[in-house]
Amino acid sequence: MPLFLLRRLAGGIVLTVAVTAATAMLIFAGGADIARNIAGQNAQPEQISALTEKLGLDRPPLVQYADWFGSAVTGDFGRSFVTNQPVAGALSDRLPATLSILVLAVVLTAVLSALLGALAALRRGWIDRMVQVFNVVGAALPTFWVGLILVLVFSINLGWLPATGFTPITQNPGRWFAGLVLPVIALVIGSLGTAAIVRSSIIDVSRMDFVRTLRAHGLSPSEVLFKHIFRNAAPPFLAIMSMQVIALFGGAVIIERVFAIPGLGTLANNAAQTGDVPMVLGVVTVTVIVIVIVNLLLDLITGWLNPKVRV
Amino acid sequence: MRRSLLAVGGALAAAMVLSACSAGAPEGDDEPKVLTLGVVGVESFDPVNMAGAGEGLTIWQGVYDTLITIEADGERVPGLATEWAFDDSLTTLTLELREGVEFSDGAAFDADAVKANFDHFTEEPGANIAMAAAITEVAAVDENTIEISLSQPDPGLETALGGPLGAMVSPAALAGEDLDTTPVGTGPYVMDLDRSAPGSEVVFTRSDADHWNADVWAWDEIVMKVMFDQSARLNALRAGEIDATTITSQAYDEVESAGMQVLSNPGDTIALGLFDRDGAVQPALADVRVRQAINYAFDRKEMLEAIELGHGSPAGALWPGIDPVGGATYEYDPEKARELLAEAGYSEGLSLTGVDLGTGSPLYAIITDRLAEIGIEMVWQPVAPTDAIAEMFSQKYPVLNTAYNGVGVGGDPWFFVSGYLTPTAIWNVFKNDDPELGALVEEARTSSGGARDEAYAKIDGWLSANAWFAPLYQRDYLYATSPDVTVEPALGNATPYLWSFTPAE
Numbered sequence A: 001m002p003l004f005l006l007r008r009l010a011g012g013i014v015l016t017v018a019v020t021a022a023t024a025m026l027i028f029a030g031g032a033d034i035a036r037n038i039a040g041q042n043a044q045p046e047q048i049s050a051l052t053e054k055l056g057l058d059r060p061p062l063v064q065y066a067d068w069f070g071s072a073v074t075g076d077f078g079r080s081f082v083t084n085q086p087v088a089g090a091l092s093d094r095l096p097a098t099l100s101i102l103v104l105a106v107v108l109t110a111v112l113s114a115l116l117g118a119l120a121a122l123r124r125g126w127i128d129r130m131v132q133v134f135n136v137v138g139a140a141l142p143t144f145w146v147g148l149i150l151v152l153v154f155s156i157n158l159g160w161l162p163a164t165g166f167t168p169i170t171q172n173p174g175r176w177f178a179g180l181v182l183p184v185i186a187l188v189i190g191s192l193g194t195a196a197i198v199r200s201s202i203i204d205v206s207r208m209d210f211v212r213t214l215r216a217h218g219l220s221p222s223e224v225l226f227k228h229i230f231r232n233a234a235p236p237f238l239a240i241m242s243m244q245v246i247a248l249f250g251g252a253v254i255i256e257r258v259f260a261i262p263g264l265g266t267l268a269n270n271a272a273q274t275g276d277v278p279m280v281l282g283v284v285t286v287t288v289i290v291i292v293i294v295n296l297l298l299d300l301i302t303g304w305l306n307p308k309v310r311v
Numbered sequence B: 001m002r003r004s005l006l007a008v009g010g011a012l013a014a015a016m017v018l019s020a021c022s023a024g025a026p027e028g029d030d031e032p033k034v035l036t037l038g039v040v041g042v043e044s045f046d047p048v049n050m051a052g053a054g055e056g057l058t059i060w061q062g063v064y065d066t067l068i069t070i071e072a073d074g075e076r077v078p079g080l081a082t083e084w085a086f087d088d089s090l091t092t093l094t095l096e097l098r099e100g101v102e103f104s105d106g107a108a109f110d111a112d113a114v115k116a117n118f119d120h121f122t123e124e125p126g127a128n129i130a131m132a133a134a135i136t137e138v139a140a141v142d143e144n145t146i147e148i149s150l151s152q153p154d155p156g157l158e159t160a161l162g163g164p165l166g167a168m169v170s171p172a173a174l175a176g177e178d179l180d181t182t183p184v185g186t187g188p189y190v191m192d193l194d195r196s197a198p199g200s201e202v203v204f205t206r207s208d209a210d211h212w213n214a215d216v217w218a219w220d221e222i223v224m225k226v227m228f229d230q231s232a233r234l235n236a237l238r239a240g241e242i243d244a245t246t247i248t249s250q251a252y253d254e255v256e257s258a259g260m261q262v263l264s265n266p267g268d269t270i271a272l273g274l275f276d277r278d279g280a281v282q283p284a285l286a287d288v289r290v291r292q293a294i295n296y297a298f299d300r301k302e303m304l305e306a307i308e309l310g311h312g313s314p315a316g317a318l319w320p321g322i323d324p325v326g327g328a329t330y331e332y333d334p335e336k337a338r339e340l341l342a343e344a345g346y347s348e349g350l351s352l353t354g355v356d357l358g359t360g361s362p363l364y365a366i367i368t369d370r371l372a373e374i375g376i377e378m379v380w381q382p383v384a385p386t387d388a389i390a391e392m393f394s395q396k397y398p399v400l401n402t403a404y405n406g407v408g409v410g411g412d413p414w415f416f417v418s419g420y421l422t423p424t425a426i427w428n429v430f431k432n433d434d435p436e437l438g439a440l441v442e443e444a445r446t447s448s449g450g451a452r453d454e455a456y457a458k459i460d461g462w463l464s465a466n467a468w469f470a471p472l473y474q475r476d477y478l479y480a481t482s483p484d485v486t487v488e489p490a491l492g493n494a495t496p497y498l499w500s501f502t503p504a505e
Helices: A002-028 A032-039 A045-054 A061-072 A087-123 A125-140 A143-157 A173-191 A194-206 A209-216 A221-258 A264-274 A277-305 B002-022 B054-060 B111-123 B157-161 B171-175 B230-238 B249-257 B288-296 B300-308 B334-343 B363-373 B385-392 B414-421 B435-446 B449-465
Strands: B034-039 B068-070 B076-078 B081-086 B092-097 B135-142 B145-150 B189-191 B201-206 B221-226 B244-247 B261-273 B312-314 B350-356 B376-382 B400-404 B469-481
Touching (some): A032 A045, A143 B230, A209 A221, A221 A277, A264 B385, B230 B244, B230 B249, B244 B249, B249 B261, B300 B363, B300 B469, B363 B376, B400 B414, B435 B449
Parallel strands (some): B034 B221, B034 B244, B350 B376
Antiparallel strands (some): B189 B201, B261 B400, B261 B469
């Protein structure tokens, strides 16, 4: 197990370095344009060259990246080129909102998919048809559109839930939750297709020979279901979930805009538009780390369910 | 399953009750009066970089006082300076400073503090540096008198002193590292640092210090919420989460039918800037007949209707209250346009390139169609947002779509002259230097009062006769507010000034 963990961690570090390096190279290729863009349209040429020098943009891209990387490993992500705000501060301001959406959406997707998928597989009938229809419809509806409709109905017409904004959980847990209900539902509606995977996975496993053998040996139906069918049906579900996490992360970026939630998405968007290199690299680093951690957790769960994977 | 559904339902119900209690609850008499604005972004609080127009200007008006105050109707009235006067040569401005004013960190506001601000402004490279370009020296004559010396007369100086150049920051904050995110001024409000997060929300609470102009400020607290997306801003407005925000023409009907008020204020002129007037990239543009032909190609009413749904007016005189002397008006007349092109030797047509900023505006397609009608092929080059500024000023494109604030903040015509017409102006993309126009600009620079307005009138006429631009229409600045708030439009500014927001009676 420790070896497995170490290998995964090493992979995560390599991934972080590779992704940030690639991002940096892509942006630094612009060179003088970054300073031009940051200085604004009213800037005079002398001012742009002064800014280029001040921000160190006249150095080779590799040197700039190495410089950033050297500071980043010590936790110093520098200051924003545009707002001069410390990047680490901006990230820690923004991360709670995005993580709140992501965690709730992932948990809700997992729980609902497992429940609906299992019910559809075991009960069949109307619930099965509902899951199948939901799978298609949910995937076809654009998240931002679902978000807008939810706001129109539940915030503007009924006045039940906030239309925009984010309250930190430490400030007011009730408001924190209220503000997340609509964005999370909008996201989860698009990801419930996972239930169909659970359904087919359970059906496949139930038809396997070993299940028939277990039943023939006289094991109780619930024992067969919980100990054997679910455990064996879980890996495909977890594999899909690890992809769903990335999709939900992407969805969170869109939904943040619709609900004016100050998360990483809006930060990344603004930073990318202005060529704010330290901010973009900070967001990319955090994003990669979150995704690596989530995948690691899912790998651990998969390993715990099925020792065969734990090599 | 049933139990978990119940739990989810229960949690949802609890969330709804909690949020219903907190959001949009009516304010009683003893409740603090809070103004909440939806803004597109909160940029720097460093005067060298902060916005001098539009929403960005409104954002800092509660924390910084300016030396001169520009009222909503454009009148310049005392701010931190109680009196000011130019000498006869218009190159020395003497200001008397208000006494007994303190910065929110306790530092005294005096001539030394003002000098420190000007030093910061002229020494620190920043977006607003042009506002101080003519300043050669700032001297503290005595504790409450400051003298600004100029290399040449600067008609825009008073407006600048009512904007970022005149915004006074505590000297200690000027020297600190957090000036961009943490304003320390003499204004009636201070930033609540615990509740503000740069880029997402800024909260201003009343300053402990007595403010010299406290009566005009109606609110106990002012909150700026950053909402980049227009649909989010509209939803927040309709749900009662914000009191006011900027909207586009497309949102006008939705906002009005939802019972909100919309403030219309004459705004930017949308124009095709015929920048290559010396024909560096497209020689045809050096011929005034070609530039005039382009002006005859557009049906301005149609464009205003198609793009802004009629919220604006077909472009006319540049400056309100100043009638152009001479000049030309261009009605939609493709026949005449083709004749002019033929006269200039371009009966076979010609080709122009411009920058497509990827806004998805129908403007690009309409311009292309109309120009095609008179035999001009218009090619739009798409550019990435990060390259937009560099590309636009690269002198590769003979024409560009431009939206200029002709009115100018506070109705100051110099805003446009210095930004678009002088040989060093940023938006004089090819740095054209016409002696006739140069003489008129010089006349405006070195005169004052009615004589200066006369010079502006001649400049306006000259511009249309020489077709330096193809103005298409003037769009309205639209600003939506809830019925609980009253507000007054500010001349030449996209958003109302912060002090003009008051609770509705």
